Amino acid sequence: MSPSPLRVLIAGGGIGGLCLAQGLRKAGVDVTVFERAPSAAAFREGYRLHVSPEGSRALHSCLPDELFTVLQETSGRPPRSMSFLTERLAELLSVEVLPAGAEPDPVAAHRSVNRYTLRQILLTGLDDIVHYGKECVGYERHGDEAVTVRFADGSTAEGTVLIGAEGGRSAVREQLLPHAGRVETGMVSVGGRLPLDAETRALLPRHLSSGPASVLAPRGFSLFIATHQAVIADRYRHLAPPEAGDYVVWGFTGPRDRLPVVDRPAREVRRLVLERMRGWDRRLRALVERSDLDTIHPIVLRTAVPIDAWRPSNVTVMGDAIHSMPPSLGVGANIALRDAELLTRKLSAVQRGRLGTVQAIGEYEREMRKYGFAAVRASNRALKQSAITGPVAFATTKAALRIMNALPPVKNMVFR
Ligand SMILES: Cc1cc2nc3c(=O)[nH]c(=O)nc-3n(C[C@H](O)[C@H](O)[C@H](O)COP(=O)(O)OP(=O)(O)OC[C@H]3O[C@@H](n4cnc5c(N)ncnc54)[C@H](O)[C@@H]3O)c2cc1C
Known part of the structure; x- marks a missing residue:
């Protein structure tokens, strides 16, 4: 040939x-x-993205060495665990993704990256071939x-x-x-963000210090929370989003018919989320209350x-x-x-x-x-597993997670 x-x-x-x-x-x-998009400046997305070892390996393979180094040096603190909690902040399950004391693999690592920063890295050196x-x-x-x-x-x-x-x-x-x-899943998610200042730190469940957490709540609601903490060297300042600094992202998910947030103003969306969080630990509610309205957006969850x-x-x-x-x-x-x-x-x-x-x-x-x-x-x-609406199924799921949590060999087998 x-x-x-x-x-x-x-x-x-x-x-x-x-x-x-x-x-x-x-x-x-x-x-x-x-x-x-009309220009590179139009990309304003600043939220955290979890890059898995698989995604990191692909980036390593496609990027020139010097750009992969920039990715490594601008990534946030790597997650060490993933936890599932109740709405009262009791632990259901906590899984180590990086055992204590272990150093992440330099190539195939779990990474917390900022979307804006990743896009800027991916655009580097491509000025002559990207047309807006x-x-x-x-x-x-x-x-x-x-x-x-x-x-x-x-x-x-x-x-x-x-x-x-x-x-x-x-x-x-x-x-x-x-x-x-591409169809609707019947679920919606509301995303929000707030700076990780001293006041916010005081609100975070202890599990958040080592990685993201998912709160499983009754009536089909769940809350994902993660922090992004990165020390960006001065030479990479231009890759950081304008509103640089450490932050917390959250996503509140529930059935669309129980969370009518689509096309509503952000203030109303936040009010509806807080209403659905009635009876939850006050620290979780405070994360939503303290999030700037500009950062609060509903998304209809669709799937191929x-x-x-x-x-x-x-x-x-x-x-x-x-x-x-x-x-x-x-x-x-x-x-x-x-x-x-x-x-x-x-x-x-x-x-x-x-x-x-x-x-x-x-x-x-x-x-x-x-x-x-x-x-x-x-x-x-x-x-579906995070959106259990029936009380019996919900209690069974919580019990199953607690049992798995008590049996480390089983949870390692399921989650590694
Ligand atoms: C809330 C939320 C959190 C997420 N978190 C994670 C995470 O932590 N980890 C993870 O792996 N995934 C995550 N995802 C999924 C992830 O964002 C997407 O899977 C990913 O962005 C898909 O990449 P893509 O390049 O296929 O598409 P996109 O990133 O959507 O890029 C498509 C590009 O095409 C452009 N475009 C659109 N239409 C046209 C057109 N007609 N002509 C030319 N250009 C066009 C757009 O402007 C855009 O730049 C998350 C998604 C959501 C909604």
């Missing part, structure tokens, strides 16, 4: 698309990213080796391969796989519906564009990073003449469907 000139077009410059662009550029593949204000609206294939992508401003671009990485509402997926549904294999071509999809999932396990971005690493490997093989374009995409899609849809199913299961 003779080496084919490869030109990769990526629609969407989010976590997955940018990581893929970094990987392809490192491998010497011609790549261009088309992002809908380019909302992809569709494409035309010309056989298996050529594709034209169309943008909302009327312009087009030509390439060999098109990757849809535009998140849950991907235009590429809608055209390529019109039957691939896994589909059967399709015929591969020179157009494919990655990340939330194909396997969006509720954030119950905090793995969506990590799976997008894994896609980026896998696609980088497959497309590099095309560049070197070792695989044909469609064969490479087919191999990527076969593997991606397995782990991507497995993560979708696991995230939906976890969402």
